[in-house]
Amino acid sequence: MTAGTTRDWTADEMMTVAAARALQGRRVCFVGIGQPSMAANLARRTHSPDLCLIYESGPIGAKPTVPPLSIGDGELAETADTVVSCVEIFNYWLQPGRIEVGFLGAAQLDRYANINTTVIGSDYRKPTVRLPGAGGAPEIAANCGEVFVVLRQLKRSFVERVDFVTSVGYGDGPGSRERLGLRGKGPTLVITDLGILRPDPDTCELTLTAVHPGIAVADVLEVTGWPLKVSPDLTTTEAPTEAELTVLRDLAARRTQSTQEG
Amino acid sequence: MARSHCEQIRAGRECAGGASLADITTLARAVAELVHDGDSVALEGFTHLIPMAAGQEIIRQRRRDLTLIRMTPDLIYDQMIGAGCASALVFSWGGNPGGGSLHRMREAMQDGWPGPLRIEEHSHAGMANRYAAGASGLPFAVMRGYTGTDLVEHTATIATVTCPFTGEVLTAVPALNPDVGIIHAQRADRRGNIQMWGITGVQKEVVLASRRSLVTVEEIVDTLDPVPGAVVLPDWAVTAVAVAPRGAYPSYAQGYYDRDNAAYRAWDEVSRDRDRFAAWLSDNVYGTVSS
Numbered sequence: 323m324t325a326g327t328t329r330d331w332t333a334d335e336m337m338t339v340a341a342a343r344a345l346q347g348r349r350v351c352f353v354g355i356g357q358p359s360m361a362a363n364l365a366r367r368t369h370s371p372d373l374c375l376i377y378e379s380g381p382i383g384a385k386p387t388v389p390p391l392s393i394g395d396g397e398l399a400e401t402a403d404t405v406v407s408c409v410e411i412f413n414y415w416l417q418p419g420r421i422e423v424g425f426l427g428a429a430q431l432d433r434y435a436n437i438n439t440t441v442i443g444s445d446y447r448k449p450t451v452r453l454p455g456a457g458g459a460p461e462i463a464a465n466c467g468e469v470f471v472v473l474r475q476l477k478r479s480f481v482e483r484v485d486f487v488t489s490v491g492y493g494d495g496p497g498s499r500e501r502l503g504l505r506g507k508g509p510t511l512v513i514t515d516l517g518i519l520r521p522d523p524d525t526c527e528l529t530l531t532a533v534h535p536g537i538a539v540a541d542v543l544e545v546t547g548w549p550l551k552v553s554p555d556l557t558t559t560e561a562p563t564e565a566e567l568t569v570l571r572d573l574a575a576r577r578t579q580s581t582q583e584g
Numbered sequence: 585m586a587r588s589h590c591e592q593i594r595a596g597r598e599c600a601g602g603a604s605l606a607d608i609t610t611l612a613r614a615v616a617e618l619v620h621d622g623d624s625v626a627l628e629g630f631t632h633l634i635p636m637a638a639g640q641e642i643i644r645q646r647r648r649d650l651t652l653i654r655m656t657p658d659l660i661y662d663q664m665i666g667a668g669c670a671s672a673l674v675f676s677w678g679g680n681p682g683g684g685s686l687h688r689m690r691e692a693m694q695d696g697w698p699g700p701l702r703i704e705e706h707s708h709a710g711m712a713n714r715y716a717a718g719a720s721g722l723p724f725a726v727m728r729g730y731t732g733t734d735l736v737e738h739t740a741t742i743a744t745v746t747c748p749f750t751g752e753v754l755t756a757v758p759a760l761n762p763d764v765g766i767i768h769a770q771r772a773d774r775r776g777n778i779q780m781w782g783i784t785g786v787q788k789e790v791v792l793a794s795r796r797s798l799v800t801v802e803e804i805v806d807t808l809d810p811v812p813g814a815v816v817l818p819d820w821a822v823t824a825v826a827v828a829p830r831g832a833y834p835s836y837a838q839g840y841y842d843r844d845n846a847a848y849r850a851w852d853e854v855s856r857d858r859d860r861f862a863a864w865l866s867d868n869v870y871g872t873v874s875s
Contacts, residue, residue, distance in 0.1 A: 355681070378708055379630045379783045391845050392681030394631025396838050399782040405813055408630060408655070408786045409716045412709035417728050440705070446738050452690045454679035457656075461709040461729045490732035502732040503753070581682065581845040 329536060331562045333515035334474070335570060336534045338364060339562040341425075341472045341513040342570075350374045350422045352462050355393045357472045358425035360573065361513075363389045367569045376421060378412070378458035380405045388576040412458070416465050419505055424466030428473045429453050430484045433548045434498070435491030435509040435521060435528055437463060437471065438484035446486065456488050463489035468507040475514035481547040492526035516542045518559065522551065532557045608776050611800060611826040611874040615641045618796045618824060619650075623763040624674075626653035626715075626794065627660060630785030631681060632838060635768040636660050637831035638800050641874045643667040643865070653762055655711045655786065659834070659851050662686040665701060666861050667869070672702040674760070676711045682845060684852035688861060697858075705739050710757045714741075715786045717759035718793025724756045731755060765794025768832045769817075770839060771808065772801045776819035779808045782838030784815045791817055800828035802840050811839075828874070 331339075341361035345351060346369050353362045353375050363386060366373050375384045379394035383403030390398055399405045406415075415421060430438035439459060443450030463469050469491075473479060491509045492498055499508050512519040518532040530542055531553045543550055562570075609617075619625060619642055627635045639660040642650075651672040652661055658680060664670055666688030678689055692701040706714070713725035726745060736742050745756040767787040769780035778799050780787065791797045799822050808816065819825075830837075834847035854864045 355677075379632075379785065381783065391683075391848075392631045392843075394681070394783050394785075396632065396782060396836055396842060399632070399838060405783055407784060407788065407815075408708065408712040409789060412712050413716075413727070416709070440734070446734070449694060452693045455675065455677045455705055456707040456733075456735060457677035458708040460707045460733050460735070461727075464731065465728060487732065487734045493732055498732070503728075504731060505728075581849060 329561065331567055333534070335562055335567065336559070337472060337474070337513055337515040338570060339566045340518060340534070340559055341470065342368065342566070344470055344511055344513060345370055345373060345423065345425075348373060348423050350376065350420075352376045352378070352416060352421045352424045352466055353393070354424070354426040354459060354462060355457060356427040358427055358470075359393065360389050360570075360577075361472060362425055363573055364566070364570050367573065368566060374403075376411070376415065378408070380407060380411055382406060382415070388580050389573050391577060391581055412461060416458075416461055419465055419467065421465070422467045424462035424469045424506075426459055426462060426469060426471050426489065428471055428479070430479050430481055431471060431473060431512065432481050432484045432491070433527055434493060434495055435471065435512065436484050436487045436493065437489040437491060438486045440486040440488045442485055444485060459489040463491070463508070464504045464506060466506045468510040470511045470513065471509050472513045475516045475542065475545050477545045477547055480545060492521060495526050496524070498526075516545070527551060529553050530556065532559050534559045535561045608772070608804070608825040608827075611637060611641050611828050612645075614798050614824040614826045615645055618764050618798055619645070619647055620763075621647055622649045623647075624651040624653060625764045625766065626760070626762040626790050627766045628654060628785060628787050628790040629768055629832065629835065630656060630783055631843070632783040632785070632836055633768045633770075633780060633787070633832050634658065634660055634835035635766050635800055635831065636833060636835065637828040637874060638766045638768070638798060639664055640869050643669060643869050644874065653760060655708055656681075657686065657689060659686070659848065662688040662851070662855055663865070663869070665689050665692050666698065666855070667865055668698045670701060671699065672704065674704040674706070676706045676708045680848055680851060683848035685855075687852070687855040704741060705735060706742070706757070707735065710742070711760070712786050712789070714757050714760040715789035715793050717757075718761045719789040722759055724758045726754050726756055729755050760793055762790070762794045763796065765790040765797045766800070767791060767797075768800045768828065768837070770801065770837055771803050771805050772799065772825050773805055773808050776822060776825045777808060778817040778819075778822060778825070779811065779814050781811045781814040788815050788817060791822060796823045797821075798824045798826065800826050800831045802829055802831065802837055803827065
């Protein structure tokens, strides 16, 4: 794309493409519900056909042709190398640290990449908004080798401190994960519709390391609920390629069709 | 003391020495027999094989004060909570997968309607381990989980335990032993042996962990032909079996019917409004009989 031309992709498409690219060269990914599933399936259909997708419902090595609407779709079981029980998925596969990358979504994310999917509001018993809850995320965040998080960057979702720590990122900062005995590295990458954030190696604070094409740093700062640090080596993400968009739109169309079938 | 209907059925089957029994029991009789007001009840099935017909029969029989247990409360618990069956919910992810929110459940949690709902909130790994401990005859399970999360502060059933061999501090969660465990499976044979395949979640564990169990099935067949990866539960491990064709709808039964994604989407609108939900209950649950 040359400067000045109208871009022909949406911010959400950019986010999913960037998230899929992050899986390049990876072997095994534990796929969380929502956005991560589309990204993981895009990765498998483009640069990483051998990427092993694991879903908490039990499928290991799922190869869906239609991106699943839920994480327990029949397509996942039918295309998997094997389907195991939930007890086995969590205890034998996730808990010992066998899974290289965990891919999660979030409703709220904070400066230290802690994740909230439980409640919005300060009173757990009287929440402003009740969210679905933890699901598999706390143990995915604790036990995978590293964690990628994908979510839209909004003032209400990027907060100084999450209302509820459902899944631990870097806790209160440096040393938190070690003190808690969490064995995985934690969130090493956050992909949003505006750019990419990574934890600072010294402070563990999420830092803006890339912006997507057409996004200014000020746009990102504007919707971040803490004084976001910007990397001195800030880059601009490569725009989605024709090939990436073609596959992504095909996947999205298949999923839309599957939701409309009665 | 008089033997219950289900006990009589079991005795009859044993006496009959494998004689053919077309209907092991009906869903209505099984629920009447096994599920009582005040019970803890777990209906399990992870997206697949959700025991919808059994849940709706519990609504139809107007059970009250139930402690509902389930990893992924979806439409069926939204319906049961909205209908006033529950006073407590033990769960790990409550949503309408791919379809929106569970408005009946949210209204009960946020506004106490139609009645207060106590919640005990866990993670999936914790719930799976709690069922596994229950199935194993152990008082608790040991795991690596919850550490550093706010669930520890709000959920009394999360604790720590020190490994007696290494001194490592680990997480402990108590066993789940529901009064009644209910699942839906693809099929049973005439003795009541159960066979299910595809995503089978924690269904084996919940049946083995529960004091009483009910399995609804798509059909009863003469012989359970082997299916790759299938889970088989022997008849003596199950209290009652009832035929409920399409009993998991709008979730799916692998090899029988697909998930009706449009119905999941449509639920959001029904669930959003009290009156609309009440009309739905009247037309689709109270106004009908189970098969």
